[in-house]
Amino acid sequence: MARSGIPTRERIISAANALFYNDGIRGVSVDAVAARAGVTKRTLYYHFRSKDDLVAAYLAGRDQPNLALFRQWFGEKDDGLPAQVERVFRNLARSARHPKWKGCGFLRTSAELANMPGHPAMKIGAAHKKRFEEWLRVTFAAEGIADPLRLARQILLLLDGSFAVVLLHRDPSYMETAGQAAHALVEAALAGRAKPQSRRAR
Amino acid sequence: MARSGIPTRERIISAANALFYNDGIRGVSVDAVAARAGVTKRTLYYHFRSKDDLVAAYLAGRDQPNLALFRQWFGEKDDGLPAQVERVFRNLARSARHPKWKGCGFLRTSAELANMPGHPAMKIGAAHKKRFEEWLRVTFAAEGIADPLRLARQILLLLDGSFAVVLLHRDPSYMETAGQAAHALVEAALAGRAKPQSRRAR
DNA sequence: TTGTGTATATTCACTGGATAGTATACATAA
DNA sequence: TTATGTATACTATCCAGTGAATATACACAA
Known part of the structure; x- marks a missing residue:
């Protein structure tokens, strides 16, 4: 469940959106996305199979x-x-x-x-x-x-x-x-x- | 001096060109460029101050x-x-x-x-x-x-x-x-x- | 109401490997 | 002997992904 009102998965995608759009895919680490979303990296990997998966979700959004x-x-x-x-x-x-x-x-x-x-x-x-x-x-x-x-x-x-x-x-x-x-x-x-x-x- | 006829610096730029164009800047390591040029990384850093410098030379070429x-x-x-x-x-x-x-x-x-x-x-x-x-x-x-x-x-x-x-x-x-x-x-x-x-x- | 099982969600700590850049030394030619 | 050029070996950091444990929510039985 989410800590704030917004579900964790959405928060991660939102963080990914801000970072990937600004700095590019290879310029952003998974750790950075997790940190911005206020979540540990392990949680991120619970919601997304891989970084590539996260990138796909970023664009789909x-x-x-x-x-x-x-x-x-x-x-x-x-x-x-x-x-x-x-x-x-x-x-x-x-x-x-x-x-x-x-x-x-x-x-x-x-x-x-x-x-x-x-x-x-x-x-x-x-x-x-x-x-x-x-x-x-x-x-x-x-x-x-x-x-x-x-x-x-x-x-x-x-x-x-x-x-x-x-x-x-x-x-x-x-x-x-x-x-x-x-x-x-x-x-x-x-x-x-x-x-x-x-x-x-x- | 160059090992082959082509000067070392040219060979490095040529290797950088092939790799950077194909795989992008952040997708290519300095080691990979040096290896392709048949040169050690230290030699590369003799001819170019940094990776950014090498990237600039790649585009200028x-x-x-x-x-x-x-x-x-x-x-x-x-x-x-x-x-x-x-x-x-x-x-x-x-x-x-x-x-x-x-x-x-x-x-x-x-x-x-x-x-x-x-x-x-x-x-x-x-x-x-x-x-x-x-x-x-x-x-x-x-x-x-x-x-x-x-x-x-x-x-x-x-x-x-x-x-x-x-x-x-x-x-x-x-x-x-x-x-x-x-x-x-x-x-x-x-x-x-x-x-x-x-x-x-x- | 209380206890218990189960799926969901999250954390801490870690690994193995890659990466940019460097310290130092060696070679060669003017 | 000094400037140019090349090599070996190293450092400090970062990074994608994982192992193992824990916490929470909820369904259902006693």
């Missing part, structure tokens, strides 16, 4: 909240597809200005574990990005865009590119540049569709 | 060859800016199909060392990407594109995005998708320029 945030930014206003997509980038730029921001946890973990393609964390990261891509694809398809998967992937590429570039340069304005590119690509795709559907033009 | 490769791909044929830019992505996709490919060493290192913004490797990585961006900008400016820096950054974002995405999904076709997006953005920028300069249209 970021999946839904992340997607929800993107959907929220996108849906804040119904001001047309190009503007909605661009708004995601602008909000991301705002997040990236916070000093604790360290890029995308999924991408950073996959970069660190690139030599272990079968690692559970890699699968969770890939699945997360696929879910994001699929959400974009469905959204674009509903607007009658001719090749919604291609456009979804192009937006994803700009998004993940901006994670990488901003992490390197510490200059969030790249995210606004990416947003402009995304705006242009979506607009061009809308202009090329067969019959305008359901939405007034911007 | 990748800077020019990388840029030269991009320039070569771009310049293979003079078939118009959009096609030239897209060819870089297609060649990159071909590289990415090799089993030893593990993304961009600069981006992966920056992802791993994201919590050490002052690390020399971060500065070298940032400088490398800036040099690439600047080469694109100059190239675009010579073609009379209105906002060459913005276009250069958008191409860079697509490129680095494809590094990240392909590393995660192990699906190089994303690079071709990125190339198509880059093609479209360059073409749109060309269409919008004031007066067509120096080059026949495609």
Whole structure:
């Protein structure tokens, strides 16, 4: 049972989240996670079979909240597809200005574990990005865009590119540049569709 | 002096390159680099002050060859800016199909060392990407594109995005998708320029 | 109400191995 | 003989994972 109100397992994942996101996987010891969670290492190993298991749980815990945030930014206003997509980038730029921001946890973990393609964390990261891509694809398809998967992937590429570039340069304005590119690509795709559907033009 | 023809320092950097690129920075011990270079650890520490110093040398050694490769791909044929830019992505996709490919060493290192913004490797990585961006900008400016820096950054974002995405999904076709997006953005920028300069249209 | 068994949850103390970096000495060439 | 380069052997620390015991909660019988 938990010492505080929050169950032990949740506290461990929360500690892992803070530490892994900030310092990377190999940069954080299991002892450090246990200490931050206020638990002994042996307790941690009661709840998680191994460090790899803990890493997987860390990423799994970021999946839904992340997607929800993107959907929220996108849906804040119904001001047309190009503007909605661009708004995601602008909000991301705002997040990236916070000093604790360290890029995308999924991408950073996959970069660190690139030599272990079968690692559970890699699968969770890939699945997360696929879910994001699929959400974009469905959204674009509903607007009658001719090749919604291609456009979804192009937006994803700009998004993940901006994670990488901003992490390197510490200059969030790249995210606004990416947003402009995304705006242009979506607009061009809308202009090329067969019959305008359901939405007034911007 | 070197045991073989190649000087010791070069052999160490070459060993570091192979190991760090494949397994990441924290995934490789100094002992492993020394062993691969056929040198004792003490010798390594004669040539490099610390592991961080070695990491910096590893990245510095990748800077020019990388840029030269991009320039070569771009310049293979003079078939118009959009096609030239897209060819870089297609060649990159071909590289990415090799089993030893593990993304961009600069981006992966920056992802791993994201919590050490002052690390020399971060500065070298940032400088490398800036040099690439600047080469694109100059190239675009010579073609009379209105906002060459913005276009250069958008191409860079697509490129680095494809590094990240392909590393995660192990699906190089994303690079071709990125190339198509880059093609479209360059073409749109060309269409919008004031007066067509120096080059026949495609 | 009290006792008892059992599964869950947690702790302390430890192991075996890896790791970054060093003290010291030896070799070789200008 | 002095600067450069290389080797052997060492230190101090950290780290993933484990063995064995203990504590708590709860179901159920007396």
